[in-house]
Amino acid sequence: MTAYIIRRLLLLPIIIIGVTLIIFSMVWSLGPDRLLASYIKSPEALKTPDAEERLIRKYGLDDPMPVQYFKWLGNVVKGDWGYSMVGKDGVLQSILQRFPYTLELAIYAFIPIIIVAIWLGVISAVKHNQFADQFIRVFALIGWSLPDFVFGLLLLWIFYSKLGWFPPGMVSTQFDLAMRESSWHTVTHMITFDALINGRLDIFVDALRHMALPILTLAYLWWAYLLRITRSSMLEVLRKDYIRTARAKGVPERIVIKKHAKKNAMIPVLTVAGASVIGLLGGTVFVETIFSRTGMGRFLADAASLLDYWSIIGGALFYSFILIIGNLIIDVSYALVDPRIRLN
Amino acid sequence: MDKKPLLKVQDLKTYFHTDDGLVKAVDGVSFEVYPGETLGIVGESGCGKSVTSLSVMRLLDEKGEIAGGSITFNGEDVLAIPEEKMMKIRGNDMAMIFQEPMTALNPVFTIGYQIIEAILLHQKVSSEEARAMAIDMLRKVGIPEPEKRVDEYPHELSGGMRQRAMIAMSLSCNPKILFADEPTTALDVTIQAQILELMLSLQKEYGMSIVMITHDLGVIAELAERVAVMYAGRIVEYADVVTLFKKPKHPYTWGLMNAIPKIDDEKEILYNIKGVVPDPLSFPEGCRFNTRCPLAKDKCFTDVPPLEEFEKDHFVACFRINELEEMIKSEREGELSAK
Incomplete structure (x- = not known):
């Protein structure tokens, strides 16, 4: 290894x-x-x-x-x-200033994306063609076909303008001011983590509230994609001989699915999950624009429209690093899951 | 053979609800397996022999359904056993090995893990003890350096070794009955012989019954004591192995036996059974062999021939047993006069 x-x-x-x-x-x-x-x-x-x-x-x-x-x-x-x-x-300085915001959103979005998508995908495969499967497939189809800016605006309309639960932006004004005070320690440049470091749970919760809708918008798109991959991979694996072998030796169905099938089914899922990480880290222009967030997506979009080519080139260079590292992580996780890759 | 049967299958009907329609993969199959004996089930691909064993172990997929009949194992009605308890029987009292050792082992777990898992599911031992048992089992099935092999993944083993590992896994809990579904088909000939020999010696050691499912009559001749010949979801002939090979009474069995090349034969062209296996979605009325049978006439096209005892312990499902005798006789005479 x-x-x-x-x-x-x-x-x-x-x-x-x-x-x-x-x-x-x-x-x-x-x-x-x-x-x-x-x-x-x-x-x-x-x-x-x-x-x-x-x-x-x-x-x-x-x-x-x-x-x-x-x-x-x-x-x-x-x-x-x-x-x-x-x-x-400087280009590097500008990137390093904005990237933490994107990274923060990516971290918070990735966790629900992976957990929910795999969970729904597995249910969908196990309950193949039953009601739960049909329901999840329709759910995925909507997420698949609904553009993120439409879904984002819809969420903003319901949860901000109608209900007032989740505001756009990064953090509420009074907290933004608190963060500019000299007593504030900036460590990670990520608001939620810095809030925890500074012991400000109120700012932490506030920042999360501002992230809720962008997370949901990003998550829905990736759920739709990832759960379909999980479902089809799982369906394929469940037909394999070794699943029958596991059943034939008396392994309870729950464990057949959780262990014998899931570990094999995760191999193609990892690729897409990795792509989702890279995609999330790339920043998303629409989501950042709709929810008035600072991040890499908007930085690069602005750079492109201003023909600010050093920024464009810098962004490309930065992303090739992320892509390389991301792919390395995907490959390593492949090897962790699949011994055939590990040993060749 | 007057002991009580370990497994008794009666009039088993297994149907598959496919998108194209109802497939009566197994349609009224009955047989018994006695303790310590080997029953062979032969037939062409798709005749329902694998489905029969999967039905007994209740391992059919969601499309399959046992539509009728009864299965009694060890005095218990298998079809009435709750799934919870069935899991305790599978792998413990009933075990199974499959055709493709390449795909029957899970590629992401070591073979040791897969054997230990089976042991831990059914026996109250610690994981260290289970590991020792797994290594012991691997040694018994003739895998060299079992201490090292136990931690290897299936892809690191050759096909023959994988099948040995598979056998080790299925025998790790000392089952009463082993369903061997074409266990040697995917292996080359020398390995086949080794695996069969291994199965025979393990059968002697453990005293289990084996249901050997195969299309290979050579395997049957070597291993089985009694044989059921299946065709299109039904048993057409059922007898002890010597009788079956010497005096086949069903035209299909006779065709099969005739299609085996004999060492002293001077024939240039092997006999073959004309036609193909009928489409399982639309099996013919009456005897299902009627589309290929040289003797089929009248009743064969309308009525299902029952499996009847022709001689003691020799069952045949055919209306035209006598005509077959005559046909064989005239053919022999023909051959003799040709010489």
Whole structure:
């Protein structure tokens, strides 16, 4: 197992070089002039006639691509990812400031997504074609076909504008002010965790209340997807010979399902669950916009609309890291579940 | 054979409600299994032989239903036993091994775990004791280095070894009856012989009964004492193995025996039973073999021939036993005159 992880980790630098090479060649293909724009803070700098050429040479923008690539890679490693127009700060700094919010929402959404989806998927498979199965399938179909912004707005209309239970935003104003006081310790940049660290249960609950609707919106979409995968995988596994073997040796049906079937059925589910993590960490533009949340999705959407390409490139680089790490975790969990993968 | 039967199946009817219609996979099957004996059930694929054993163990899937008949095991009415208690019987008193050792073992658990699980379900032993028993069992079925193998996964074992592990698992609780559903079909010939030999020696050691389900007459000849021949969901002939091989009385059995190549035979082309097994969704009226039987006539197309005792302990379900005799006789004469 350890050897397997080490082997995978050894591949990481190669993958990262590949990914950065692709990302960089995208930047490089913009040409020196476009790149120069991001180095210039005011029109004053271009006043003299040869300023443009001079600056291009100064920043090495007409150097051969490999030279520029290694220079860029060096900067990236040093933490200089360029300047973000959207974040009004360094790209890396802007990302690191917003990512915790996305991560926080992802953590809170992932837990109910996995638990409920697998639970419903297994019930659906075990009660194949019975009422519970039909009901769950309709539930999944609605989640599958309802766009997240429609569902999100619907939730907002019912639970905020009609009932006033779950407000949009990140946290209530009075708590937002409390968090700006000097006595507040910012550790994780995630409101709920920082609230617990600061011993403010009221802020913790308040932040959760603000997250309830985004969580539900995200969860419904992934439930629909994940429970269908669980259901079909479970149905397939339940037909396998080894399930009959387990029954033939007198294993109670409950354990046949919980242990013998579920462990096998989880293999395809893991892929989708992993994809859901990566998807959640990617930030969701609609959910963040509808519920007025700060996060990666909106940051990248703004960057795209402003043609803030260092932010776009930075975001792409950041996500390739997440994707790589995410896939590594998926692969490792595969190996944990399936001995055939572990040993090959 | 005047002992009390361990298992008595009477007029068993197992139907499947499929999307295409009702499949009468087993339609009125009766047989007994006595303690310590081996009963062979032979027949082509889809004749209902596997379904019969799954019915006895009550392991049918949701589409299957036991529509009639009775099953008595060890003096108990199997069909009336509550599921809770049935779980205690499965794997303990009744065990089963399957055709495909590749797929019959759970790929994500070690073989040791799978054997230990069976032991812990039925015996009051600690997990260390169960592990020792599992290793012991693996040794008994001839798996080398059982201490090491016990922690291996099914995919690390060869097909023959997997079938041995499967046998170890099914015998770990010392069952009274073992249903062996084509246990050697997926193995190559040398391994087949080893597995059969192993089963015979374990049967002697444990004194269990075996129901050997197979389409391989060679396996039957080697292992079984009595044989039931099934065709399209019914038993067509039922006799001890010597009688069945020497004096088959049903045209289907006769066809099967004739289709076995004999070592002293000079025939260029093997005999084959014309036609194919009828579609289970629409079995023919009367005798189900009537679409392929060279002797089928009148009554064969309208009435179901009952399984009747032709001689002592030799049951045949055929209206045309006498005609078969004549046919065989004329064929022999034909062969002799040809020589």
